[in-house]
Amino acid sequence: MILLTVNGQARQVDAEPDKPLLWVLREDLNVVGPKFGCGVAACGACTVHIEGQPVRSCAIAVGDVGGKSVITIEGLSGSGGEGGLHAVQRAWIENQVPQCGYCQPGFIMATVALLKVKPKPSDQDIDDALNNICRCGTYSAIRRAVHRAAAILGGAP
């Protein structure tokens, strides 16, 4: 048994310790917001936070996450509902970022982590930190939305 905290809830998992966290979330815990895209930590669609750090969950064994706190896209907006969206999610909607939307949970999680360490990121900071892959090509919309999220978190309405 491996114990971990997922989106604030204590969870017990009966899985092989070398099973990647992504597959534990998706198969054992029915948390499907983190997406499978490549399986080799290249595309970032599976990005979650472990102890506040952005991590590509397809390439970390669940055995290494024991006792730690995992936040996925589902846990970002707290209880959800009206007005319960995170500033980054709001900025994403305002800027109509998603096209197919498959990669966006990963981008959003990576952005939340970026804005914690760089509240006012430059374009270069964004390009460096968000090296996820979007097959629809929403990169320029993502950059606009990151700046907007930074503004919201900085107190803009």
Added chain:
Amino acid sequence: MTFTRRKAIIGGIVGGGFLGVGFWFARERDRLGGRTLFNLKPSEAGLNGWVKINRDDSVIVAVPRAEMGQGVQTALAMLVAEEMEARWDQIRIEDPPEDGVYRNIDILVDGLPFSPEEAGTVVDVAHWMAGKLGGVLGVKKVTGAATFGIDVRLPGLLYAAVRNAPTFGGSATAFNLKQGGLPEGVEKVVIVPGGIAAVGKSWWRANKFLDEEVEVQWHAGPEPKLDSTTLWERYAQLLETGEPALTRTSGNESKSEKVQTLTATYRAPYLAHAPMEPMNCTAQIREHEAGKRRLEIWMPNQSPTLMRLAAANAAGLSQAEVTVHTTFLGGGFGRRAEVDLVRQAVTCALALPGRPVQVLWSREEDIRHDVYRPMALARWRADLDTSGPSLKLAGVAKRQVAQSPTDQFPARTIGLPAQGKPEGNAVENPPYAFPAYRLDAIVADGSVPVGFWRSVAPSQGAGYGGEGSWLGHAAAGRVGARPCVASIVRIDRGASLRSRRGRRQDLAGEARHLRHRLRARRQPGDRAGTDGERHYLRPVGRTLWRDHPGRRGGRAGQLPGL
């Protein structure tokens, strides 16, 4: 209360009045569908198969199209809202039932999964409106709540990993388990069309099991030794000596004797679609009464009609016994009009009756077993009339070699015989008003599977190695001391390039690709998409200037002064 148009219509239909009846008779012969078609609830009145109105004054719009990032659910709903003068918050969308009126006729008529005519003003208006209104999908797609095919979860769900045959067109004939038996968590190994699947409680475990514990005997495809070098040699020969499957000419060739000719050869490699969501399909077969089975499919797909047909054939059921649920698509680009996944999923479901089985390919399988955008070799020629004070483009000719998705797609999906025809649309519709145009399209055979690509013809086959790059390339060149740019750019509806060096451009009158390029230049540093055009749209070697052999060719893919 004001008497709205919607109330008049709902009153007319529900009360049996003339308005609904008149509306209906006027439209019966086209593709609107019957007014009871759209899953009517007691509180709803149908206008036709596409729109119904609820007593609470909401308007429900049928969206039978795959949502894969193009915003079709938002766009179709907005059109209805605008026509009916409804507020955006009154509009809802629903999946309609399976019916002929919802089918995409294009795919049946000429094999194209969607219309390539989506550029220009309409797209811009849609973006503008979406910005004003907010997409209907916004919240789901930023909270992880959108259900893609890979997210389908059903009671008792099993997952299947797949290894496809290492050579195109190959198949698995037998397998051997190295450990002598199945490990915990893997329930069955199933030979599926084109490969082999391991089915179990964890996809990750099943996938690892295939790598480590299964030895497969493969039946090789028709060209097991195929390689790129051989293919390019074959294409180069076809470019010189191949018989065109189709020759198309338009306009009149120049009668001037003072014509200088500019040629370039382009080649494009095979490209995999690589949608972000790896290929998947979930199938479940159930006996609902003695001897009677039903098959359900959950799938991110671009053609539910085709999936239903392929699933019914694979299961030996009638189409009426098959239901296809189309989920969100994590990218489609033409790849998800294919039936390979549905056939594999149904085969697994038949092997495990009663259990839903989700077949999922690894990214490696996806890249190795795509239906690729065809590789292509094309030679372009521009004839420039030098008789006047300024150069004039007199004509353009292209000779190309490529496989044809239009040929392959109906053959592999529904078994129609190949017609030997090139990709249709770009052949019929060259994007520029060339004074004269000639296309010689040679169709190459080959066992590499090729498929549609998101903009369909304009980005492949006839179009690829294409007009846009060639024009940009030609425009960057010179004949003698005279730049070609003005004569090349002016071919499109009188568009003018006012200053070669300046950035002031009249966007409205310019060719589509030029507008696109100008926009792209205005967002410096924007990352390119992953289509690969930027990397591959380069002429092979130098442009050949027949009258000025010493002169270097123009800069590929760049327009001067923009």
